[in-house]
Amino acid sequence: MAEQSAHQKYEFKRKLEALRDKKGRGTELVSLYIPYDKQISDVTSQLRNEHGQAANIKSKVTRTNVQGALESLLSRLRYLNKAPENGIVYFTGAVDVGANKTNMETTILEPPEPIITYKYHCDSSFYLETLEDMLRDKKTYGLLVLDRREATVGLLVGKHIESYRHLTSNVPGKQRKGGQSAHRFQQLRLIAIHDFYKRIGDAASEVFLTVDHKDFEGVLIGGPSPTKEEFEAGEFLHHEIEKKVVGLFDVAYTDESGLSELMNAASEKLSDLDLMVEKKLMQRFFVELVSDSGKTSYGIEQIRANLVVGAVDVLLISEDLRAEKDIIKCGSCDYETTSIHKWKPGDAGEAPGTCPKCGSILEVVKKVDVVDELSEMCDQMGTEVAFISTDFEEGSQLMNAFGGMAAILRYSTGI
Numbered sequence: 001m002a003e004q005s006a007h008q009k010y011e012f013k014r015k016l017e018a019l020r021d022k023k024g025r026g027t028e029l030v031s032l033y034i035p036y037d038k039q040i041s042d043v044t045s046q047l048r049n050e051h052g053q054a055a056n057i058k059s060k061v062t063r064t065n066v067q068g069a070l071e072s073l074l075s076r077l078r079y080l081n082k083a084p085e086n087g088i089v090y091f092t093g094a095v096d097v098g099a100n101k102t103n104m105e106t107t108i109l110e111p112p113e114p115i116i117t118y119k120y121h122c123d124s125s126f127y128l129e130t131l132e133d134m135l136r137d138k139k140t141y142g143l144l145v146l147d148r149r150e151a152t153v154g155l156l157v158g159k160h161i162e163s164y165r166h167l168t169s170n171v172p173g174k175q176r177k178g179g180q181s182a183h184r185f186q187q188l189r190l191i192a193i194h195d196f197y198k199r200i201g202d203a204a205s206e207v208f209l210t211v212d213h214k215d216f217e218g219v220l221i222g223g224p225s226p227t228k229e230e231f232e233a234g235e236f237l238h239h240e241i242e243k244k245v246v247g248l249f250d251v252a253y254t255d256e257s258g259l260s261e262l263m264n265a266a267s268e269k270l271s272d273l274d275l276m277v278e279k280k281l282m283q284r285f286f287v288e289l290v291s292d293s294g295k296t297s298y299g300i301e302q303i304r305a306n307l308v309v310g311a312v313d314v315l316l317i318s319e320d321l322r323a324e325k326d327i328i329k330c331g332s333c334d335y336e337t338t339s340i341h342k343w344k345p346g347d348a349g350e351a352p353g354t355c356p357k358c359g360s361i362l363e364v365v366k367k368v369d370v371v372d373e374l375s376e377m378c379d380q381m382g383t384e385v386a387f388i389s390t391d392f393e394e395g396s397q398l399m400n401a402f403g404g405m406a407a408i409l410r411y412s413t414g415i
Helices: 006-020 040-054 060-077 129-135 182-208 227-233 257-265 274-291 300-308 370-381 393-401
Strands: 029-034 088-098 101-109 119-123 140-146 150-157 160-168 216-223 245-250 296-298 312-318 323-330 336-342 362-369 384-388 405-409
Touching: 006 101, 006 129, 006 384, 029 040, 029 060, 040 060, 040 119, 060 088, 060 101, 140 182, 140 227, 140 257, 150 182, 150 257, 160 182, 160 257, 182 216, 182 227, 216 227, 216 257, 227 245, 245 257, 274 296, 274 312, 274 384, 274 393, 274 405, 296 300, 300 312, 300 370, 300 405, 312 370, 312 393, 323 370, 362 370, 370 384, 384 393
Parallel strands: 140 216, 216 245, 312 384
Antiparallel strands: 029 088, 029 119, 088 101, 140 150, 150 160, 296 405, 312 405, 323 336, 323 362
16 A cells, blocks of 8 residues: 655645535534444445434434434445445535535545454544544654663654653762772762663653654653763563664753654654655755855745745745635626635635725625645646654644744745
8 A cells, every 4th residue: 555645644634624514503423433444235234224323313303313424324334335345434414504504515535554443433523533643753763861860761652752750869979988998989879870770760661662653653761971882781671672772863952852862863763754865955945044045935925936936945844834825806897816824724714805906895706715826836847845744843833933834945035
């Protein structure tokens, strides 16, 4: 099965957001997950049975809407002999569209991964958990940073770093107190170090052994030399974790910030990871921006202008960006304009107002998704498109400081 492109993942995520926003007035929205190996005749039989059961619903409106959704599904399934390789999902029901009105809507999705379990679900919202889980990058790395004073245990899951345990030691400093022999002091210090390393190993087991083994890629250990080497050589880690150690890396910090430092120090080992690819692209953008080379662009209209002349090498788009271009016309005269705005699922949008030429009410005659439009331009121009997560600092800056879109140019255009 071919892996989804970044743009396909973006589109799929956007469709799920739109579905999440749809609500029914009662338990009127039907979600139907059909795996590849499920007999369509069995599905049809269950839906007919559900249609009969729905006759017992007390509310006439709810009863009519549920039966209408089931009839819609049954009519569609007549044309399906077999589910696709990954299965198929139907979302059907009377969606509340405001002003005391509902609209019977159907969305059909082929998931990016195989559906394992057949599911029929009827509620006031669509059941999306199975599909949302498919979007999560499940690749996981164990992160451990330590010195003799403290240690932090965390996980890198997909593109997100999370700290789970922070430990501090009782290891005494190198200067002994008066009255203690040097030998006795050194013995106590070694015992304290050993006990601390054992606590670190136990904490690592608590965190790392709970990860699903098929998603657990490896363990990165960071700290100053020779502490991290001493810890790793002392076999304080569980044998299953020890087998997963990818490498030891020099880091200066051993608190929560050390986890990010460790990930950066291990960038060569993680070079194929989506997060590292995205970080490198964002770092490249910032280098060009700070150098004032003129080879960067941000702002949708400026980027569009640079795309038109073929100057964009890489277009960086935040995964969280939702932008739409409205084409607005006046019905009474020849006035026409466009308006670009960002939106969130559930936004009703603002009315376009009145015509500045004749005062008539303006209307939106067409809506164009900006990401789709610019992505198509990139395809025509041979420009790379990269979708950037907000789960790391530079990715968050792209969304918050640059409006969710930026470009690295092939040459300076002055636009």
